[in-house]
Amino acid sequence: MTARDITTEDIEDLAAGAWVLGTGGGGSPYLGLLNMRRLYADGHCVRLMPVDDLDDQDWVAAVSNMGAPLVGQERLTDSRTIARAVTLMESHTGYRFRAIMALEIGGGNSIQPLMAAAHLDRPVVDADMMGRAYPEAQMTSAAVGDLRPYPLATVDVRGVEAIVERVPSWTWMERVSRRICVEYGSIASTCKAPRTGAEVKRWGIRGTTTKAIAIGRALRLARVGHADPIAAILAVEPGKVLFQGKAIDVERRTTEGFLRGKARFDGAADWRGTRLEIAFQNEWIVAWLDGEPIAMSPDLICVLDSVTGEAVGTETVRYGQRVTVIALPPPPVFLTPRGLAHVGPAAFGYDMPFRGVFTP
Amino acid sequence: MTARDITTEDIEDLAAGAWVLGTGGGGSPYLGLLNMRRLYADGHCVRLMPVDDLDDQDWVAAVSNMGAPLVGQERLTDSRTIARAVTLMESHTGYRFRAIMALEIGGGNSIQPLMAAAHLDRPVVDADMMGRAYPEAQMTSAAVGDLRPYPLATVDVRGVEAIVERVPSWTWMERVSRRICVEYGSIASTCKAPRTGAEVKRWGIRGTTTKAIAIGRALRLARVGHADPIAAILAVEPGKVLFQGKAIDVERRTTEGFLRGKARFDGAADWRGTRLEIAFQNEWIVAWLDGEPIAMSPDLICVLDSVTGEAVGTETVRYGQRVTVIALPPPPVFLTPRGLAHVGPAAFGYDMPFRGVFTP
Numbered sequence: 001m002t003a004r005d006i007t008t009e010d011i012e013d014l015a016a017g018a019w020v021l022g023t024g025g026g027g028s029p030y031l032g033l034l035n036m037r038r039l040y041a042d043g044h045c046v047r048l049m050p051v052d053d054l055d056d057q058d059w060v061a062a063v064s065n066m067g068a069p070l071v072g073q074e075r076l077t078d079s080r081t082i083a084r085a086v087t088l089m090e091s092h093t094g095y096r097f098r099a100i101m102a103l104e105i106g107g108g109n110s111i112q113p114l115m116a117a118a119h120l121d122r123p124v125v126d127a128d129m130m131g132r133a134y135p136e137a138q139m140t141s142a143a144v145g146d147l148r149p150y151p152l153a154t155v156d157v158r159g160v161e162a163i164v165e166r167v168p169s170w171t172w173m174e175r176v177s178r179r180i181c182v183e184y185g186s187i188a189s190t191c192k193a194p195r196t197g198a199e200v201k202r203w204g205i206r207g208t209t210t211k212a213i214a215i216g217r218a219l220r221l222a223r224v225g226h227a228d229p230i231a232a233i234l235a236v237e238p239g240k241v242l243f244q245g246k247a248i249d250v251e252r253r254t255t256e257g258f259l260r261g262k263a264r265f266d267g268a269a270d271w272r273g274t275r276l277e278i279a280f281q282n283e284w285i286v287a288w289l290d291g292e293p294i295a296m297s298p299d300l301i302c303v304l305d306s307v308t309g310e311a312v313g314t315e316t317v318r319y320g321q322r323v324t325v326i327a328l329p330p331p332p333v334f335l336t337p338r339g340l341a342h343v344g345p346a347a348f349g350y351d352m353p354f355r356g357v358f359t360p
Numbered sequence: 361m362t363a364r365d366i367t368t369e370d371i372e373d374l375a376a377g378a379w380v381l382g383t384g385g386g387g388s389p390y391l392g393l394l395n396m397r398r399l400y401a402d403g404h405c406v407r408l409m410p411v412d413d414l415d416d417q418d419w420v421a422a423v424s425n426m427g428a429p430l431v432g433q434e435r436l437t438d439s440r441t442i443a444r445a446v447t448l449m450e451s452h453t454g455y456r457f458r459a460i461m462a463l464e465i466g467g468g469n470s471i472q473p474l475m476a477a478a479h480l481d482r483p484v485v486d487a488d489m490m491g492r493a494y495p496e497a498q499m500t501s502a503a504v505g506d507l508r509p510y511p512l513a514t515v516d517v518r519g520v521e522a523i524v525e526r527v528p529s530w531t532w533m534e535r536v537s538r539r540i541c542v543e544y545g546s547i548a549s550t551c552k553a554p555r556t557g558a559e560v561k562r563w564g565i566r567g568t569t570t571k572a573i574a575i576g577r578a579l580r581l582a583r584v585g586h587a588d589p590i591a592a593i594l595a596v597e598p599g600k601v602l603f604q605g606k607a608i609d610v611e612r613r614t615t616e617g618f619l620r621g622k623a624r625f626d627g628a629a630d631w632r633g634t635r636l637e638i639a640f641q642n643e644w645i646v647a648w649l650d651g652e653p654i655a656m657s658p659d660l661i662c663v664l665d666s667v668t669g670e671a672v673g674t675e676t677v678r679y680g681q682r683v684t685v686i687a688l689p690p691p692p693v694f695l696t697p698r699g700l701a702h703v704g705p706a707a708f709g710y711d712m713p714f715r716g717v718f719t720p
Contacts, residue, residue: 088525092452092525153525158528158532159526159527159528160524160526160527160528160532160536161524161525161526161527162522162523162524162525162536162540163522163523163525164520164521164522165448165452165513165521165522165523166519166520166521167519167520167521168518168519168520172518172520175543176520176522176540176543176544178543179539179540179542179543180522180536180539180540182539183535183536183538183539184536
């Protein structure tokens with residue numbers, strides 16, 4: 001791949017595809033999409049940059065909104081907020097960022113770097129640190145790689161700015177930044193620890209913006225051509241259908257800066273007479289079919305509208321929705337012992353060994 | 361007053377006097393006192409600097425431990441921690457502090473600037489921003505003077521460091537920094553917004569280190585001479601005895617980074633047959649005699665051991681203690697309408713007008 005301009009069509013596809021990769025979380029991309037339509041209408045254009053175009057010494061800003069997705073639905077996005085997180089980090093460190101990247105490609109956080117890039121006139125690197133969405137700060141390839149977790153810059157819409165300057169561990173970064181996020185109202189725009197070009201080349205999960213655009217494009221073309229959208233996704237991604245059915249119950253609570261709960265689905269088609277239950281912490285974490293775990297993090301569990309193929313978020317899933325649940329393979333970095341320690345089921349409090357959908 | 365070295369005797373007196381001015385809070389000075397004894401034994405000596413020796417352009421570091429006093433009793437003080445808060449602020453702002461001052465002269469926070477000063481070899485300014493102890497960030501003369509509330513640097517013993525870089529108001533500074541403090545374990549060592557020499561001259565409460573030393577000295581001399589310690593305090597400070605009696609009940613809880621509750625006392629001597637109740641939020645806030653409010657913030661309510669004259673803290677008051685409760689007059693800045701808005705009874709949630717012990 002070579003550097004290229006991101007088109008307006010790409011942004012529409014990115015929003016749809018990243019929502020699938022969000023595995024229920026990362027926040028709905030819709031508000032970010034509206035912002036990007038406006039920014040492009042105003043003449044902005046964002047350039048997508050391959051990882052290999054970075055120099056080892058370049059500084060890269062990894063950005064995301066952290067917090068509870070439900071709050072992100074209620075507090076409208078101002079595209080300048082995420083740009084302020086980047087400029088706060090620049091003024092704090094004295095670095096000049098060569099480019100901006102997503103911390104997580106999943107959901108609305110796929111759009112955050114584009115908004116910052118448009119305001120600050122920098123390219124977006126075609127990579128992220130999750131290859132999906134995860135709820136906590138230490139659930140990144142950077143943390144698995146034991147890169148420096150600090151500093152982290154946070155801003156909110158009121159003008160509050162706080163920096164976590166130093167921490168003894170990734171877990172402490174999560175603890176302190178989460179408290180700040182909760183006080184902001186469970187949503188904070190953040191610029192994570194600056195990464196060098198060398199670090200992004202070694203630990204970045206490559207090509208994930210391109211991948212999200214490809215998934216969104218497949219969904220769009222299926223819709224135009226009246227084709228099966230689920231099959232269209234599986235034609236571009238090596239995934240597996242886990243279940244089809246109807247949402248019959250949702251337990252959901254916003255707590256400690258997260259959205260937690262469970263959703264239950266009654267089976268349809270080949271799954272008639274069975275029941276699927278999926279636990280979530282912002283993202284879908286573990287799925288049980290009739291009490292047996294059939295998929296779990298780091299495998300991507302994606303709940304999709306059976307008719308449109310659109311992703312269903314943990315904050316929007318509701319009674320009566322007809323869904324198809326698919327699994328997609330995770331970035332290999334999370335299948336290592338260190339990776340599983342960070343994002344396997346035990347990292348979310350589930351006392352079970354990881355059993356992968358795609359691993360023997 | 362001219363600049364002078366603080367003697368070992370001064371430090372003992374400062375600890376005793378500041379504990380009285382702490383009005384139940386500011387944390388027990390005992391652990392800080394032990395640290396200073398050790399630092400002086402190791403050859404350190406701290407210089408006390410009058411406010412007028414500051415140049416208008418000097419930068420002054422105002423330091424304090426924030427959190428719940430009860431936690432300060434349990435987690436032992438390391439004198440380098442408060443010095444780290446100062447160096448974090450220096451590296452963040454690029455300023456070089458000419459001197460260090462107490463944010464609050466009450467309790468253990470009177471000793472914090474001495475510990476930082478010993479490690480960093482700077483003088484301590486003879487002033488603070490409260491003239492006593494208060495629980496919240498916006499309860500200072502700096503806030504009454506509408507000085508800039510940010511940045512604020514926080515550190516903990518584990519090596520966590522966080523900076524609140526910008527806030528829209530003092531209340532937001534309190535909210536965000538309090539959350540960080542809670543995550544540290546309800547105790548954080550902080551360097552508040554840097555103050556210029558001109559700001560300290562205009563808004564600092566002058567001579568409060570000297571005042572605390574004088575109160576402690578009066579207590580010490582009374583003890584040596586077997587004189588009445590309460591009378592000895594009232595000989596150097598224009599206070600008033602409110603009550604004498606015995607602690608019969610204490611409700612106390614550590615919550616949201618504060619120590620809150622109520623203590624009740626049965627009357628003795630001239631107060632036999634009456635009951636005093638005092639509500640606290642780290643510090644003693646409002647006292648009711650048989651249901652009638654007789655003293656309230658910003659007047660200093662000091663609960664003293666009737667025999668020794670030593671102050672009794674909200675974290676140490678316990679059943680059976682014989683106490684004398686006195687009131688001392690507050691710094692005039694807190695009796696202005698703006699001052700009362702920050703620290704009057706309504707600021708603590710008590711729906712009553714301020715009625716002063718010393719004001720007509």
